[in-house]
Amino acid sequence: MGQQTDTGRRAPLSRDRVLHAAVALADGIGIEALSMRKLAQELGVVPMALYKHVANKEQLLDGMVDVVVGGIDPPAPGADWKSAVRQRILSARRTLLGHPWAAQVIQSRTSPTPVVLAYMDSVIGMFRTGGFSVDLTHHVMHALGSRMLGFAQELFDDAPSPDPGVTAAAATEAARRYPYVTELAMAVAHDGESVVGRGCDDQFEFEFALDLLLDGFERLRRQGWTSGR
Known part of the structure; x- marks a missing residue:
């Protein structure tokens, strides 16, 4: 043959x-x-x-988003709502970090793709079965925003690099005009790989904010909070 x-x-x-x-x-x-x-x-x-x-290219990008989001770990069976949501979101973050372009493409879509919708439905379901009202769940999803898919949209992508052309006098004047920005900027030795600012630990900052949100959501759930109050 x-x-x-x-x-x-x-x-x-x-x-x-x-x-x-x-x-x-x-x-x-x-x-x-x-x-x-x-x-x-x-x-x-x-x-x-x-x-x-x-x-076309747009349909290709939609399908690529679905492939990536489809790789997020399924919900942990038997977990309480907070643990389940946290695990799901951190899995989403690990998945998207493996495809650095994915967050940009997800943000460029005019409507959620089928797999993204299924993921959102799963996360919403965790809150609803965890005792959250429809009203509170609605506001929770707004508060999570892109963090639900494992990435945060920062106010600035990066801390500005020092300009070698800036004189000492100009730097001193900037520090006088913006004392708290300067104080915060000087408090950490920044590293250029970070999304939240050079030297900040992206993973730590992401989990810090996520845990603050989840703790706040639980407090509101226990209070029976509604947007009408």
Whole structure:
């Protein structure tokens, strides 16, 4: 029997294969560099073959979001609402940190994708079965915002780098005008890899804020809080 050709050995193209290849490619080259042509090259097909499985680039991005969010760990069985929500959100964070482009793409969607909706439904369900009213759950979801999916939208992406052209007099004047900003900025030796500011521990800051929110939600639940008060 003759040797099997590359075409014969190649797995048949499917939507699932296209989406997983796109996620892997974006992980490697970045979401900005991803294109249908590059994805087709990666899969060893002509670009038109992709359009049998995804209608356009936007549908491709929707599917990639669903692949990533679908990798979040399922809810822990038997856990109380706070532990279950915390575990689910921290799993979402670990998952999205493995795909640095994912948060940007999720924020760019005009409406939630099916898997994102299912994830949201699961988180909402944890609060509802944990004794939260519909009213309080509504406000809880607003308070969590993007943190529910494991990322925080910071006011500033980074602390500004010192400008070598700034004179000592100008720096002194800035410190006089903005004393508390200066005090806080000088309190930590910052590191450029952090989202919340150079030197801040992103994971610590994320969990710190998440735990504050969860503790606050529990206090309101116990009080029977409603937005009408």
